[in-house]
Amino acid sequence: MAGKSGRNISNVPEKSLKKNILSWEGMLVVVFVLIVIFCRSISPNFHVTNVLREMPKYLAEGFIMLAMAYVLILGEIDISVGAIVCLSSTWTCMVCNKGLPFGAVILVCLLVGTVCGLINGLVLTKFTELPPMIVTLATQIIFRGIAEISLGSGGSISLTETDGFRAIAGKVGVVPYIFFLFAILAVIFAVVLAKTTFGRSVYAIGSNSTAAYFAGIPVQRIRLIIYTALGFMSGLAALFLTSVLYGANTTTGNGFEMDAIAMAVFGGISTSGGKGRLVGGIIAAFVIISLRIGLGQINMNPQLILVILGALLILAVLLPNIAGELKLKKKAASAK
Template identity: 40%
Template sequence: MSLAENTPRHIPDRLRSPLQAKLVSWESLLLAVGIGIFIFNSLASPYFLNAWNLSDATFNFTEKAMIAFAMALLIISGEIDLSVAAIIALASTAMGVAMEMGAGTPVLVLVGLGTGLLCGAFNGALVTKLGLPSIVVTIGTMSLFRGISYIILGDGAFRGYPESFSWFGQGYVFWVITVEFVIFAILAVIFGVVLHKTNFGRMVYAIGNNPTGALFSGIRVDRVKMILFLLTGLMSGLAAVCLTSRLGSTRPSIASGMELEIVTMVVLGGVNILGGSGSIPGVVIAAFVMGLVTFGLGLLNVPGIVMSIFIGLLLIGVIALPRLWAMRRKS
């Protein structure tokens, strides 16, 4: 028997059947992990399978996932926005100022969305017009936006939002199905279609893989990136509306640290941190996985600082794992 006959053969991805490709995909692995976590939580806590508790668990990820969908497209294009949590703080503060001036619910929602859109436009202009690195720009605006909130509020807080405003963060559409979860599901479908079924989505992938080649092929790279920053800002504004509505108050420290969880959610969902690849279904599954993990740890009375350590380790792990796997396959 020859050496070639004894050597295990690797089947190239392009030769796999569609079913084989799906079974060995990152999304399938992540789904299996999510099912495992669900089973573990069911056995670990008698309160986990309560319908209302599971409904409350969705609040652990819906607001973050709204931003993660837009962030996924931005990272696929080769950029990133680390100011999203600060945008939430500034948008929430702007809504509080509007509320103090007597604005009703429709105006408050428009103020929150508009503030997020303006912040996204500011980030996008600095990156696309001045050619500055997005990671540097958004680290700067992260401090800028939250600093403005602290200047306006100091140690204080805005309270007394209209009762109708609470519908966005505390309302239910049917039984245990929350308004936030419905918004999350609708956005998942919209972003999934945009990224995977439209020319715009194909342009995002092309830019992330080779921005120079995309430019020479006729794609208006800066325009696409500007749209993505606007989308990320708009989704941050929407998350601010939902989070402020759910909490019923605004503090300058609102959403602190949320940018880490959002980036972790995106990367855990299979989006390449260097750009060029990723999927919305992966981000959706990652959102559920992270929600199940944090909710399960909460039921087990695990301190918040331990959860933060876990999120940090998870981010490092999902970034390092593909590289370690590639190194192993080459050896």
């Protein structure tokens, strides 16, 4: 637009290449490249074909991260998703072994996850004084308890009909179907969060839910939608996980909630709400998955891998705080 001086003033601030590179997402891309180089140097088996072959068992957690990012931006948390995966996978195996058509099996898996997410959402929106961590801790215990009761004394179940699951675990060349689905959903979730009124409302609620309510934003409805969507994505994760494991047991989905949160937080999404971009979470997911595959190929102790991932997560939380303090000190020094 033209100002009084006759100059053209852009409505959109220009983004320099330097700012893009030094952004959190830009730094994550650099980290991803370094991780790939590191993994290639320690494992001769770390190449595209092998990575894509191993990716499905880790990428299921990426589905959960896409919706978990919305919950974190709300300033809330859901630690029941691992139990939802367990229950969805268990009941999926049970109905599949009963001889139901595979379309009905998929529907059951997604429906179980969606209903569990809806239960979380209904409790949290009807009883707004309850903290999400306590509510989802309770439902985590309930959902996994139901799964354990369903599994019985054996504590596990194996698929007797695997044809349908073999089909969804298929590939186009060397690229698994799950990769394409994740890419499509990642674009949808990222665009909705960054470019729509719904996404702006999520940020507004995370920044100040009271102000958002008085601004006319349907706070509780949006919370209900997000928790239900997280349940659906947990059911989807269970579907693909079952296609890899061909069964379920009482430990299925263990730690999925922490892995999804780690991906989102490492991607720059704030746990205090109102900050972060999903693009960072998507890049972080591939950073963590690549590191896990590379270290797994050299038979590193899984517990040590968790220690390394935990250290990376702490570093991801500390760096923005350190950068903020340095900026404040620089401003204070320049003011003097």
